[in-house]
Amino acid sequence: xxxxxxxxxxxxxxxxxxxxxxxxxxxxxxxxxxxxxxxxxxxxxxxxxxxxxxxxxxxxxxxxxxxxxxxxxxxxxxxxxxxxxxxxxxxxxxxxxxxxxxxxxxxxxxxxxxxxxxxxxxxxxxxxxxxxxxxxxxxxxxxxxxxxxxxxxxxxxxxxxxxxxxxxxxxxxxxxxxxxxxxxxxxxxxxxxxxxxxxxxxxxxxxxxxxxxxxxxxxxxxxxxxxxxxxxxxxxxxxxxxxxxxxxxxxxxxxxxxxxxxxxxxxxxxxxxxxxxxxxxxxxxxxxxxxxxxxxxxxxxxxxxxxxxxxxxxxxxxxxxxxxxxxxxxxxxxxxxxxxxxxxxxxxxxxxxxxxxxxxxxxxxxxxxxxxxxxxxxxxxxxxxxxxxxxxxxxxxxxxxxxxxxxxxxxxxxxxxxxxxxxxxxxxxxxxxxxxxxxxxxxxxxxxxxxxxxxxxxxxxxxxxxxxxxxx
Numbered sequence: 001x002x003x004x005x006x007x008x009x010x011x012x013x014x015x016x017x018x019x020x021x022x023x024x025x026x027x028x029x030x031x032x033x034x035x036x037x038x039x040x041x042x043x044x045x046x047x048x049x050x051x052x053x054x055x056x057x058x059x060x061x062x063x064x065x066x067x068x069x070x071x072x073x074x075x076x077x078x079x080x081x082x083x084x085x086x087x088x089x090x091x092x093x094x095x096x097x098x099x100x101x102x103x104x105x106x107x108x109x110x111x112x113x114x115x116x117x118x119x120x121x122x123x124x125x126x127x128x129x130x131x132x133x134x135x136x137x138x139x140x141x142x143x144x145x146x147x148x149x150x151x152x153x154x155x156x157x158x159x160x161x162x163x164x165x166x167x168x169x170x171x172x173x174x175x176x177x178x179x180x181x182x183x184x185x186x187x188x189x190x191x192x193x194x195x196x197x198x199x200x201x202x203x204x205x206x207x208x209x210x211x212x213x214x215x216x217x218x219x220x221x222x223x224x225x226x227x228x229x230x231x232x233x234x235x236x237x238x239x240x241x242x243x244x245x246x247x248x249x250x251x252x253x254x255x256x257x258x259x260x261x262x263x264x265x266x267x268x269x270x271x272x273x274x275x276x277x278x279x280x281x282x283x284x285x286x287x288x289x290x291x292x293x294x295x296x297x298x299x300x301x302x303x304x305x306x307x308x309x310x311x312x313x314x315x316x317x318x319x320x321x322x323x324x325x326x327x328x329x330x331x332x333x334x335x336x337x338x339x340x341x342x343x344x345x346x347x348x349x350x351x352x353x354x355x356x357x358x359x360x361x362x363x364x365x366x367x368x369x370x371x372x373x374x375x376x377x378x379x380x381x382x383x384x385x386x387x388x389x390x391x392x393x394x395x396x397x398x399x400x401x402x403x404x405x406x407x408x409x410x411x412x413x414x415x416x417x418x419x420x421x422x423x424x425x426x427x428x429x430x431x432x433x434x435x436x437x438x439x440x441x442x443x444x445x446x447x448x449x450x451x452x453x454x455x456x457x458x459x460x461x462x463x464x465x466x467x468x469x470x471x472x
Contacts, residue, residue, distance in 0.1 A: 001060055001061070002060065002061040002062070002063065002064040003047050003060050003061065003062055003063075003064075003072075003073035003077075003120075004063070004064045004066065004071035004072070004073065004117070004120055005064060006038065006041060006060065007038060007042070007073070007081055007085075007113075007116050008066075008071065008113050008116055008117045008120065009066075009113075010034075010038070011034065011035075011038065011109045011110075011112060011113040011116075012109070012110060012113035012114075014030075014031070014034055014106075014109055015106045015107070015108075015109035015110035015113065016106070016110075017106075018030065018031060018105055018106040018109065019103070019106040019107075027095075027102070027105045027106075028092050028093065028095040028096050028105055029093075030105075031092040031095075031105035031106075031108070031109055032089045032090075032092035032093045033089075034109070035085040035086070035088045035089035035092060035109075035112075036085070036086070036089045038081070038085040039081070039082045039083075039085035039086040039089065040082075042078045042079070042081040042082040042085065043078070043079075043082045045058060045060055046060075046075055046078070047060050047061075047062045047073055047074060047075050047077070047078060048060070048061065048062045048074070048075070049075070062074055069121055069122065069126060070121070070122040071117060071120040071121055071122070072120055072122060073119075073120050076462060076463075076465035076466045077119065077120075077466060078462075079459050079460070079461075079462045079463050080119070080243070080317075080463055080466065081116065082459065083320065083321065083459060083463075084112065084115075084116065084239075085112070087235070087321070087324040087325070087328075088108070088112055088236075090324070090325070090328055091108070091232050091235075091324075091328055092105055092108065093438065094228070094328060094332050094438045094442075095228075096434055097332060097335075097336070097432070097434045097435040097437075097438040097439075098226075098228040098331070098332050098335035098336065098339075099335065099336075099339050100226055100228045100229060100335065101141060101226065101229065103140060103141065104141060104228075104229060104232075107137055107138070107140060107141055108141075108232065110134075110137050111134045111137050111138060111236065112236070114130050114131075114133050114134040114137065115130065115131065115134050115236065115237075115240045117130050118130040118131050118134075118240055118244065119240070119243065123178075124244075124247055124251075125174070125175055125178035127244050127247075128170070128171050128174040128175055128178075128204070128244070129171065129175075131167075131171075131208070131237070131240060131241065131244070132167060132168060132170075132171045134237070135163070135164065135167040135168075135237065136164070138233055138237075139160065139164060141225075141226075141229045141233075142157070142160045142163070142221060142224070142225045142229060142230070142233075143157050143160050143225070157224050157225075158220055158224075159217045159218070159219075159220025159221035159222075159223070159224050159225075160217075160221055160224065160225070162216065162217035162220065163217045163218075163221060166207045166208075166210065166214055166217060167207065167208065169207045170204045170205070170206075170207035170208035171204075172204075173200050173201070173203045173204030173207065174200075174201065174204035174205070174208070176200055177197050177198075177200035177201035177204060180193060180196060180197035180200060181197050181201075181252060194254065198255070198258070198261060201248065202261075202264065205241065205245055206268075208241045208244075209238060209241050209242070209245075209298055209302070210238075210295065210298065211268050211271075211272065211302075212268070212271045212272055212275055215272075215276075215295045218230075218234070218291040218292075218294065218295060219279075219283075219287075219288040219291040219292060221291070222285070222287035222288045222290060222291040223285060223287055223288060223344075226335060226338075227287050227290065227330075227331045227334035227335050227338060227344070228331045228332060228334075228335040230287075230290075230291070230331065231290065231294075231327040231328065231330060231331025231334075232327075232328075232331070234291070234294040234327055235323060235324045235327045235328070238294075238297075238298045238301070239320055239323070239324075242301050242302075242305070242316060243466075245305065246305065246313065246316065246466075246467050246470060247467070249305070249467075249470060250467040250468065250469045250470045253469070256308070256469065256470070262306050262308055263306075265302055265305055265306040266302075266303055266306035266396070268299075268302055269299045269300065269301075269302030269303035269304075269305075269306060270299065270303060270396060270399050270400065270403075271299070272295055272296060272298055272299025272302065273296045273299035273300060273303070273399075273400060273403035273404075274299075274399055274402055274403040274406070275295070275403075276292045276293065276294075276295035276296030276297075276298075276299060276403065276406075276407075277292070277293075277296045277371075277402070277403035277404060277405070277406030277407045277410075278402075278403070278406035279292045279295075279406075280292035280293050280296070280406060280407055280410040281406040281407070281409040281410040281413070282410075283410065284345060284346040284347075285344050285345050285346070286334055286337070286344040286346075286349070286363065286414060287334060287338075287344045289367070289410050289414065290327070290330050290331065290334060290367075292410075293330075293367065293370045293371075293407055293410070294327060296370070296403055296406075296407060297319070297323050297326075297370060299403070300319055300381075300382065300385060301316055301319050301323075303385060303389065303400070304316045304319065304385055304388075307388050307389070307392070309388060311384075311388060312470055313463065313464035313466075313467055313470050314460070314463075314464055315381065315384060315385050315388065317460050317463040317464070318380070318381040318384060318456070318460060319381045319385075321377075321449070321456050321459075321460075322369065322377040322378045322380075322381060322449060325377055325442065325445055325446060325449065326366045326369050326370050326377065326378055326446070327366070328442060329362045329363075329365070329366040329439070329442035329443065329445075329446060330362065330363055330366035330367065330370075332359075332362060332435075332438060332439065332442065333358075333359040333360070333361075333362035333363035333366070333439065334363060336356060336359040336431060336435055336439075337349070337352065337356060337359055337360075337363070340356070340430065346417045349417055349418055350417060350420070350421040350423075351418070351419070351420060351421025351423065352417075352418045353418045353419045354421070354427050354428065355428045355430050356430055356431060357427075357429065357431075358429075358431050358435070358436055358439040358440065358443075359431060359435070359439060360418045360419070361439070361443060362439045362442055362443055363414065363418075364411060364414060364415050364418070365443055365446055365447075366442075366446065367407070367410065367411040367414060368408070368411050369446055369450070370407060371404055371407035371408040371410075371411055372404045372407075372408075373408070373411075374450070375447065375450045375451060376446050376447065376449075376450040377445070377446045377447075377448075377449035377450045377453075378450075379450055380449075380450070380453035382404070385400075386400055386401070
């Protein structure tokens with residue numbers, strides 16, 4: 001058995017099988033258990049090393065040829081596989097509570113399989129193609145075509161169309177820049193070619209990571225589609241895009257040492273944090289507020305990439321777990337609210353905390369965590385990032401705090417709307433039992449990772465080894 005077969009082919013085949021065997025709650029449990037099993041295998045069985053269990057010996061080969069391309073995993077890849085599949089299991093367990101589209105599990109597994117394949121494919125430029133296919137697979141989740149006519153879909157899903165256009169435009173830029181970078185390796189003294197290839201690469205990742213102002217599709221989709229599905233995609237797609245970006249930096253020394261490129265990346269990250277934070281502060285729609293908070297979160301990862309420090313990869317990976325957890329809890333709370341009230345506008349949510357106390361708690365705590373409130377999961381990575389940025393420039397560190405303050409303002413505005421009303425509404429408990437369990441679990445994890453951030457250390461300690469040169 002080879003690693004690509006286990007972590008790429010198995011979930012992809014399972015996705016196809018579950019697409020034809022959808023059976024309500026059983027599908028979500030099957031998808032989640034499969035992800036937990038794959039995460040456990042990544043943690044327990046080392047790649048390319050024989051594991052002896054009594055009279056049996058197990059060895060997972062690191063590479064395989066599929067469709068004429070080489071797919072290869074090494075031991076440093078195991079923690080990221082465990083992290084991705086472990087968080088995916090959390091999302092899949094919450095599917096029933098969020099009342100998400102029944103196609104979410106099979107299509108979600110297919111998207112994860114394609115994105116995992118983007119980590120392993122050689123030549124690595126084919127990762128851009130796999131990410132594009134994954135984005136195409138996300139369209140049926142974002143657009144529920146059976147419930148609307150074609151004309152209505154065209155009018156009401158402009159955000160989804162922009163998402164598809166931007167993700168598609170990213171692919172030729174990245175592929176063409178990779179072709180040009182091969183020429184840079186052959187002629188490192190050609191400054192014009194170097195500048196052109198760098199510009200093409202920056203443009204590709206600007207579309208892929210939704211750099212300002214190319215993130216306008218995110219709040220639009222937040223109004224059009226399921227908050228749970230959007231939250232899943234906002235966790236998954238930027239995570240793999242950041243890993244692809246780190247791969248470029250690790251491979252090309254001139255990128256790591258370019259002062260101009262570093263400053264450009266840092267500026268782009270700060271613009272995302274500040275604009276995302278303050279756009280969130282003035283929203284009157286909870287879905288759009290989550291969308292802008294996710295934009296700010298992407299900005300934090302981009303700033304971490306620009307630090308040019310041995311801690312760069314540590315900080316980037318430190319942001320991954322809280323991001324997935326925050327968005328999962330936030331999106332679950334919003335899905336419960338939207339599923340019952342059919343609206344996430346402030347005008348419809350006055351005093352909602354009296355009817356949905358746990359959903360409200362999850363939404364507010366996840367928002368506060370992404371704003372960097374102490375004792376919550378988002379605080380430790382933000383503190384570490386702010387400390388590193390302050391060593392470079394106190395002015396830049398101050399702007400980072402400005403973005404956090406914007407998110408904090410948005411959280412308190414949401415809290416005010418959800419907890420206050422002019423009508424006398426009796427306290428009720430309208431969440432179902434499974435919703436209670438998932439929300440309490442999510443809130444507990446938010447508090448546990450905020451109080452004991454060292455719990456993430458065993459998994460994160462080995463992740464920087466994925467990038468040999470960046471970790472030095």
